[in-house]
Amino acid sequence: MIIKTACELCAWSCGMDVKVEKGRITSVKGMKEHPLNFGRLCPKGSVAPDYIYSKERVTRPMVKEGEKWKKVDWDYAIELVAENLKEIREEDPRYFATIIGMPILLGGSSTVGFIRRFMDVYGTPNCFSPESMCYRHQIIGYILTIGKFNVADVDNANCIIVWAHNPHASKPPLAWRIDKARERGAKLIVIDPRRTKVAKMADIHASIRPGSDTYLALGLMKVIIEEELYDKEFVSNYCVGFEELKNHVAKYSLEEIAERTWVEAETITEIARTFATTKPACIVQGVNALDQVPTGVQNARSVAILHALTGNIDVKGGFVRAARVHTRNLRLVEMLEDVPLGIKEHPLFYQVWETHLGEGQGMYLYDAVLEGKPYPIKSIFVAGSNPALTWPNSNKVVEMLKKVEFLAVMDMFMTETAKHADVFLPAASFLERYELVDYYSVIFGIPYMMLRKKVIEPLGEAKSDVEFWLELAKKMGFDNYFPWTSVEEVLDYVLEPTGYSFEDLNEKYPSGVWTGEVKYEEYKKRGFKTPSGKVEIYSETLKKLGYDPIPTPKEPSESPYSEKAKEYPLILTTGARDVYYTHSQMRNVEKMRRILPEAYVEINPKTAEKFGVKDGDKVIVKTERGSIVVRAKVTEDIAPGVINIPHGWSEGNVNVLTSNKPGDPISGCPELKALLARKE
Ligand code: SF4
Secondary structure, three states, X not given: OEEEEEOOOOOOOOEEEEEEEOOEEEEEEEOOOOOOOOOOOOHHHHOHHHHHOOOOEOOOOEEEEOOEEEEOOHHHHHHHHHHHHHHHHHHOHHHEEEEEOOOOOOOHHHHHHHHHHHHHHHOOOOXXXXXXXXXXXXXXXXXXXXXXXXXXXXXXXXXXXXXXXXXXXXXXXXXXXXXXXXXXXXXXXXXXXXXXXXXXXXXXXXXXXXXOHHHHHHHHHHHHHHOOOOOHHHHHHHEEOXXXXXXXXXXXXXXXXXHHHOOOXXXXXXXXXXXXXXXXEEEEEOOOOOOXXXXXXXXXXXXXXXXXXXXXXOOOOOEEOEOOXXXXXXXXXXXXXXXXXXXXXXXXXXXXXXXEOOOOOXXXXXXXXXXXXXOOOOEEEEEOOOHHHHOOOHHHHHHHHHHOOEEEEEXXXXXXXXXXXXXXXXXXXXXXXXXXXXXXXXXXXXOEEEEEEEOOOOOOOOEOHHHHHHHHHHHOOOOOOOOOOOHHHHHHHHHHHHOOOHHHHHHHOXXXXXXXXXXXXXXXXHOOOOOOOOEEOOOHHHHHOOOOOOOOOOOOOOOOOOOHHHHOOEEEXXXXXXXXXXXXXOOXXXXXXXXXXXXXXXXXXXXXXXXXXXXXXXXXXXXXXXXXXEEEEEOOOEOOXXXXXXXXXXXXXXXXXXXXXXXXXXXXXXXXXXXXXXXX
């Protein structure tokens, strides 16, 4: 039997055909008719059965007794969690926090929304996710500038700038689209300190200094404005702040920008001219590489402004938006009496005008747990996340996990985080539960949704997240807000406004349904959803809150121009992905481990020679936070003076080196892309 579902081994949810024989998965294939992946799967998707049936999977609830784990039944485990939560709630519900995995990995609106609903009813605003350091910042930047979140329409573009993104490793469905665009002759420009696969395919590769992207953005705007290559009609009718921008860019010379960015003035000019004169054109912004610097939100604003200057907003092949399918919002945010941690400091991280973004800035969780500031967090529930490896400043994260009075972890594996838990709850995999995938429009501009299916029964006693939270809600006495008796009923409730039911998506439309279309030039009728109704090149909202109203470059807090660089002469960039792993996941799949067995540091031959490093050496890399040992990979594919160490490894964990200090004043995003390091 073939069952049609959606992969969830990374955030993109490719359509997947799963063959099941006698209740066991025997093979997986890409779903040919799926509009995201058209029959393809990346290496991770192809080994889904190995992941599901991994010998390392934990499929029984367990509680910690002393240093040892003891197997218990679900009733006991849920009772234990409920008891702790009731106790904390008596004292102050805000003392309980959740850390959820990539919200999308937990199933879009149906699962994440469900957990957040529980938190709202419980009375704690303290829900955190990797969005504290990933993706949210560009959403904020785009909304502040054009009033909405658009994406690059690569399929129809004649010029594509890929900025700080390595899609062949981190977003294969996008890479497949770029490959096709190249075949039909689209121009390709890549801005990245690494010579990635997409950079090798490009017409122009600008090897930029990490953390200097705002300078480059201003350089491109400068050329476009001063050479009068901008779309005069769009700018005069639909933008505010053009004159201010013109005066602003005049303050920077191309020579200064070239010196700061390591990109020659001629190359900056060539990129600007190509982008402005090839129509339509779009910029694909990396998932988080432009975010994790002090100008993260401003970098996203710069991307939106560049599209606006060149008249590429809401045009086919430009920067577009497909309406998101309207499902029922599960949140009950009106029940909360306080905002989450970090929001008094970064209000736009929670809400931009009418758009409620819904969670706290996780970089403030550290002080709450460790110092009790501004109030203590005493109990944490970690759902499908591994902050011990994936959140910055791992030594501090581990201190936090040890210090908290009660730690519950729901996961498929005994992760580095779960090892510190008081109770371990075995999670069903994505092939063992139902959930809604309703975000193709947001991420790819594809107005589509489908049901992720329960292809097999959960292994052992593993349970779906929604089932667990439903049972916990009932134990807590929250029945009024959680009246459902099954996941199917929850999904019917979520789906109701769409006109589809669980049964429709499960049986009639197993491959998914189209939910709308991409609308072009809507602004001509309705304007933009900003206070001025126009593209806000100059942002009064930012000005009122004390931030730069126009993108303005700022050096990273650990800058090669600072005194600290004498002691730490290397620029460390982290977070780049290898296609075989998603963050800390998949390390337990033997086939992947054989291909890429250990953590490594990429270093240019010139830098390697300067520091006496040879290919294959084990080297100690140190920052102010700590040091790790990693294998040297000497390669021309990285700029001299820069080192790249990917994350997610328990040995050679690069997050021992990173800082959890909020870096971007607007969003609180930590700086993970341009830190100073040295070789010991
Ligand atoms: S890109 Fe790979 S891991 Fe991600 S959803 Fe597609 S097949 Fe799965």
